[in-house]
Amino acid sequence: MTQVVILGAGNVAIHLYKAFEKAEDVEVIQVYNHRPEKLVNFSETSTTTAVSELKEADIYILALKDDAILKMANIVPDFGALYLHTSGGIGMDALSKFRNHGVFYPLQTFSAKRAVDFNQIPMCLEANSEKNLQKTKKLAAGISEKLLDTNSTQRKALHASAVFVCNFTNHLYTIGADICQKNDLSFDILKPLIKETASKIEELSPEEAQTGPAIRNDRGTIEGHLELLTENQKNIYELLTASIYKLHGKKL
Amino acid sequence: MTQVVILGAGNVAIHLYKAFEKAEDVEVIQVYNHRPEKLVNFSETSTTTAVSELKEADIYILALKDDAILKMANIVPDFGALYLHTSGGIGMDALSKFRNHGVFYPLQTFSAKRAVDFNQIPMCLEANSEKNLQKTKKLAAGISEKLLDTNSTQRKALHASAVFVCNFTNHLYTIGADICQKNDLSFDILKPLIKETASKIEELSPEEAQTGPAIRNDRGTIEGHLELLTENQKNIYELLTASIYKLHGKKL
Structure with missing residues (x-):
């Protein structure tokens, strides 16, 4: 049984915790967060708001915002365990203080x-040694079928891609709704x-x-749409239309 | 049995034709296109490349590009039937020459x-009389459960929304793939x-x-992503990030 401590109590921490609850060989023995009110989502396990009270575990998962990962890494002691962060945006070396x-x-x-x-x-995994990578993979295999070896550059590229296909796409849905x-x-x-x-x-x-209409730069339709939009929406419409036409226009 | 002639042989015409083939009370008696090679997709029905050979039908569907709808409306005779176009972008009055x-x-x-x-x-329907709207609805009900009364302004708004949630979204997928x-x-x-x-x-x-990262205008992550992108991708990233932050940033 792999014993895990989760540091953080946001969306990633909550969903990871739920996934580990269903995994056979993993036990989340503690969840840490400095704000006690955030810990109510973890009533099935031990919780703490003090770094000094952290339990000993096999793996510590820093499921925190990027800037908080760096801050926590500074104050959490190195128990010799494996320390993992869950961020797409920052390099593995943010945790290099840990062996x-x-x-x-x-x-x-x-x-x-x-x-x-x-x-x-898809679980994008990386570790500072083959042995640590195997441990990381074993942990991931308990919750997902899709394990990927990715270096920090690839992970950053995936994170950037995710911003386009998820965050920006969702914003386009928001504009459609508006x-x-x-x-x-x-x-x-x-x-x-x-x-x-x-x-x-x-x-x-894709x-x-x-x-x-953007593929053909069909100005009649495009101008008709622009009339309906706010200034901000117009800027987005024009830029994406130009980008589509640049890519596809020549092929017609 | 409603007899239908489809004018046009592009993607909308092909998919409408297939849908009508499955409908109980509709028969597509002819498909017109000026380019004979495009008519190979309609081998189960009569086809023609000459407007002078158009058969008499109950309903003529102009499943054409916006500019072609206006051109065809000029050369197709008014047999007294119902004439419908399939465009989100242009008004109903493009067909006002037909009674x-x-x-x-x-x-x-x-x-x-x-x-x-x-x-x-969703079938967005409009007609120039209550009687014609009922005929249009009956035709649509043969192929879809989702019938919507929409005026030309609403349809244009839906078309503009569709550009954001479909065409632009798909372009963001293309950037992710790149x-x-x-x-x-x-x-x-x-x-x-x-x-x-x-x-x-x-x-x-949504x-x-x-x-x-855009919600919090998390510049560390954003700058890291921008390094990976082409100039065009950067412009899109910056504009959408600013738009998301403008909408969400104040709520945090």
Whole structure:
């Protein structure tokens, strides 16, 4: 049984904790957070708000925001265990003060209110030795089928890609919802289209799947749309239209 | 049995034709296109490349690009039937030369190579009389469960929203694929995230679902990402990050 302490109590910590609860060979023996009110989500295990009270464990997971990872690494003692952070954005060397360290980055978007199936989440793994990598893989294998060896540059690239396909995409959904709302239309109308757009790339590459007025730089349609938009939405529309036309226009 | 002639042979025409083939009370008696090679996809029905050979039907569907709709409306005679176009971008009055006219706009992204389930596609309908609207609805009900009365302004707003949530989103997928490819990573790694991003909004509003470094304007992470991007990708990243921060930043 691998004993784990989770440092952090945000969305990633909550979802990791739930996933480990279902795993056979993993036991989360403690969750740390400096704000006690955040620890209510972890009532099934021991919790603490003091670094001095941290239990001894096999693996410590720093499931924290990027800047908090660096701060925590400074104050947490090196018990000789394995220390992993869960960030896509920062290098493994943020934990280099610990003899055994690595990265345990789940490539997914986590919201407190929504359950996720960890089994299909790509786990991007890295460690400072082969032995530590094997330990990290064993831990990840308990919660997901998809284990990936990625170095820090690749992980950063995946994180940047994730910003485009997840964070920015979701912002485009927000703009779609805003346009609907201003025109007395339910956002629900767009949901089949959103679903199909995401499903389409299971069969076609995104380049092949591209449709719409931007490919042909169809100015009549484009100008009609711009009339309906706020200044900010217009800027986004124009920039993305130009980018699509640049990529696809020549092929027509 | 409603007899239909389809004018056009592109992706919308192909998918409409397939949907009507399965409908009980609809028969596509002819498909017109001026380029004979495009008509090979319609081997189960009569086809023609000459407007003078158009058969008499109950409904003529102009499933054409926006500019072609206007051109065809000029040369197709008014047989007294109902004339519908399938465009989200142009008004119903593009067909006002016909005594009976309306709009039959399926809000979906169509690619030749990919099958779609018409049943869940919102059909945005409009007609120049109550009687014509009923005929249009009856035709739509044969292929979809989701019928929507939308005026031309609302349809244009839906079309603009669709550009954001479908065309632009797909372009962000293309950028994600490009970043992966340049870093020896398979685009498949991003697919669970893309799927979850699209599924999340079934439960949460897109505003609630927003995650990522842009919300907090986390410059450390953002600068790290910008280093990996092309000039064009950088411009898109900066603009969308600013837009997300503008909307969400104040709430933190």
